[in-house]
Amino acid sequence: MNAVTARLETAEAFDVAAIRRDFPVLARTVHGYPLSYLDNAASSQRPRAVIDAMSSYYENSHANVHRGVHTLSQEATDLFEGAREKVRRFINARSSKEIVFVRGTTEAINLVAQSYGRPRFGPGDEILVSWLEHHANIVPWQMLCEQTGATLKVAPITRTGEVDFAAFTALLSPRTKLVALAHVSNALGTVIPVHRFIGAARAQGVPVLLDGAQAVPHLKVDVQALDCDFYAFSGHKMCGPTGIGVLYGREELLGAMPPWQGGGDMILAVSFGKTVYNGLPWKFEAGTPDIAGAIGLGAAIDYLETLGMERVAAVEHELLLYANQQLAAVPGLRFVGTAPDKAAVVSFTIDRVHPHDLGTILDQEGVAIRTGHHCAMPVMEFFGLPATARASFAFYNTHAEVDRLVDALRTAQEMLG
């Protein structure tokens, strides 16, 4: 990590070749071609620092956390709680009590639905989402509505793939009990101007959950500046491990919520007469947590902070502009989602070539993209498409990889168009 710091302090430009050497997988080939990994919105790759942090933990310090008085248990607890503090600082939460480790964004949203929503909501209450949401920010609310009799309301989107703010505010009413919105659309890359939406919701006293799975890896996120009530994100999309994610919740809200799952670690005392729950955040972390995952996530945050999130955002934005320019020159290519403010995600279709075939043909040239509905079937339905191809960029991608994407698209057109 010190080597990385020194390199960035001395280099004026973002040294992408050096950055790429931090990611072992980027050195591999696929079907005889260097891997061009353009599926970062599905899951990013891991720098050596993350892999090493997890290996080192298993090789040197593994024991269960919050339990033993022996040395290893204390080291494991320090590393685990140290990772929580790194997360707190990274998103600028007030207290580490507000940082709950979960499996990922999906579990975070389910936790809020079941622990915040289920005891409170009933018939006549409404939950407001947008048409852009990932299934993870739709289905938990549909399940909650079935359980409580509440109703799911959906704010429409425009042809450019932006959430219609006027329609959103028109749907806000005294019946609205929660707003759940993506911060960045996974299918289209739209950056939602969440300040406006949060402002409108809070003006009516409605709490707001943001699905930050696509935002945290690419933007500087400050939950106090956002003034949201819940913020959910995943480790594996931000160079961290799979199986670990974070629910940020405002302390007073989390404190008033009942536990979600019961078991060890979430209690202070258990008897058959009365069980006393643990304090925040452990009240929501029943059972042995993903200790190595949390440590890996902490290492990913260290890595990203060394690069600087502002720089990550700037580098990725430049890649987006270059990709837009090069892809626009491909005959028959249509962009899906053309909002003015976008993360480095490009969703598109090509005349006469189905996205699924594109995915296979590109893979044969070592170019990895996502094809399909991107777990956002309502978005596909809105645009009248069964599927799109999606290239999503990270700071370690290059112009040369964009060029290879474009070349491979031309191969596909020659073959099937």
Next chain:
Amino acid sequence: MDLKDLYRDIIVDHNRHPRNFREITDADRRADGFNPLCGDKLTVYVKLDGERISDVSFNGSGCAISVASASLLTESVKGRSIAEAEELFAQMHRLLTLDDAAVDIPALGKLGALSGVRAFPARVKCASLCWHTLDAALHSHDQASTE
């Protein structure tokens, strides 16, 4: 693995110009097929004359493999008995999942062109969707899924 082995000329041709790509409005049987992974959707229509498939067609949207496979299916089962169509389905399943030795390739005719799909496991469902859908139609289910 070579892309030319997956996208053989006959597959490319049937994708560009799918045969029997139409609705049979007075179909005796029909079923919808859906591949949740990639969003491929198709409907298979069957007209029966007793135990014989007198007409068969499909429409919908999908990738080149699923469209070509459905097009080839309609050409292959038209005029056959239900039992013969079921036997072809079993043969196609073997072709797509086992190896050429497990199948009488010449007996499959043009359907043998889909043998290249086997090397691309993520695409096997694309080629088999229409067959599951035909099977559902012949057994009077109205839906088939590759899941």
